[in-house]
Amino acid sequence: MGASPGTLIADPSAKQSALNLTLISPDACEFINNASLDDVAAACEQWPLIWLDCVGLADIALIEEIGNIFSLHTLALEDVVNAGQRPKAEFFDDHAFFVLSMIDDAKSARYEQISFFFGENFVVTFQEREGDPFEPVRQRIRISNPSRLRHRKADYLAYALIDAVVDSYFPIVDATGDKVDAIENELLNAQPQPRPKEHIGELHGLRRATNLLKRTLWPLRDALTTLIRSDAAFISAETKVYLNDTLDHAIRLTETVESQRETMIGLIEMQLSLSQARTNEIIGVLTIVSAIFIPLTFLAGIWGMNFDHMPELKSAYGYPAALGFMALVAVALVVIFKRRKWL
Template identity: 65%
Template sequence: MSRAGKATKHRRRKRRTPVGAAPGTLVADPGASPTKLSLTLIAPDKFRTIANAGIADIVDNRGEWPVIWVDCVGLADVTLIGEIGRTFGLHPLSVEDVVNADQRPKVDFFDDHAFVALRMVDDAAMHRYEQISVFFGEKFVITFQEREGDPFDPVRRRIASEGPNRLRARQADYLAYALIDAVVDSYFAPMEVIGDEIERVEESMLGGPQKGQMQELHALRREMLVLKGVLWPLRDALAALIRNDDPFVTRETKVFLNDTLDHAMRLIELVESQRDTLSGLIEMHLSLSQARTNDVISLLTIVSTIFIPLTFLVGVWGMNFDPDVSPWNMPELRAYYGYPAALLFMIAVAIALFGYFKWRKWL
């Protein structure tokens, strides 16, 4: 079964902040994953990773390292998430957006930090995405994920590589760029898979429309609409990061963010191109199905037309005539070869009609 055919919809109702609650109120989703912290401490000549970290580890190491990366996986513990926000002075409305993990990709700027909300590929096979929230300011980067699993392993390997490297030598905004760039680049693999699915369906359609193809095409088209809804605001968020004049986004980092913006634009072009291809394939499938239906109807019409005069003749000969009453009732009823003569006559009529249809190029 194809990737599109195995796609299922996961529409889980998320818990939202109660109506009338104070801004910044944190309400955990009942289905949220357990919260787990990991801490990566970065310096130009060294690094250190603390798994299963706590607030005390953050407080103890924050002022001792040039850059600190806090990775929070799972959003069930809103008390811990709120404590992280207070420790780093994060804006309460942005922390609330972290917990309400259905935000449109965006970027918000505050006095000493920026907040970026993105959608990243969580499970390409199931067409599932999750929100990744990134805070960064002077000397810190904080990421919040809904579940385990992310595209950040290449970034972690670069941090752990021997000797000095750009990730350890630069400021926190460059680490934030590297993480955002990894999220954007993670879309290329699913796009290639979807492209292969489109080509497979297109090749199978050339042999004639088959049952299930339309369902696959509509599933792929829905996926393109989801990607469009993710990538267009992502492009706007990246453009806002580049246009921003706050000092915690340096000019050097903006050069790299421009490259990430180019990747986002390329993804958008791929989405638009594949969506147009899918629309064309849907129209092609409808046309092929209609043409196939017309061929069947034409064949049935021709067969019916051939049998109409034969049915008429059989009906006439099958009437209850009595030649003893009058010789004009029905001739040849008592002829010795009357039955085969009638069959030959009907066959001649059928052949004549078939030849006429061929001559008119209806067959």
């Protein structure tokens, strides 16, 4: 707060930084874990394409040195260390900057920011912590000829990595859809004893998760569109065709999430309606019972008054006659309620 533009300030909770270096040529590839800046500088001179992955954002000096090696813009680096950026694409003279959120742990649906820099012959990624969906890309790099990732430039590698991030959302979205379908089936085939509190709580939790997905995916479409429409010389027309496919995936994810959100809202409203209908049914039964007993209570009150000259007070058949009359009144009320379809 108050620092000059381009000043890098590490988050106190940021993880310690580590460098993973992937070196690529048409005929060979090499992976260096826990690489040093000397390894990076040497690779820039010897390999036609390199991918530097910085995991952890605590080491500001290291990040600044990476920026110096690849001539990365300081304002973009500032966005790297300030996690929580809205997905966006920005372009500079010889490189592009692309930032989005990714799921680094599918089981817990844990999100983190990942930032991409790419130019003519390099891709630099910055992750907040370990865990990413890039293993299929690494496997494709390891595969010998033919391999597009070995023969094409940095823009195609950047596309492959961005596409892996976007595709990693599909299992989460599909799992949410399965849960929603299961709740819907249970509600539509509800047993006499539904579980309204459990359903409502679960649906609200799913809706919160879906809202987070929507906030993450919606601006991603605009960022990808900006990337596709750019006239940067280091992004080829062929790569833009592949990026269009990634954009289609992002649009499909957004539409699916929005559909799930609307379904959950409908299910919540339906659950509330079912609960209200159940309450009304119970109140109706209690009202009918009360309506039957009101005249009986009235008769019992009349005959229970201890006056000396009450009719039939000393009759031998007075008690059974009173019970029989009250039973007749109760039966008559039940018949009347059934004819009126109140029961």
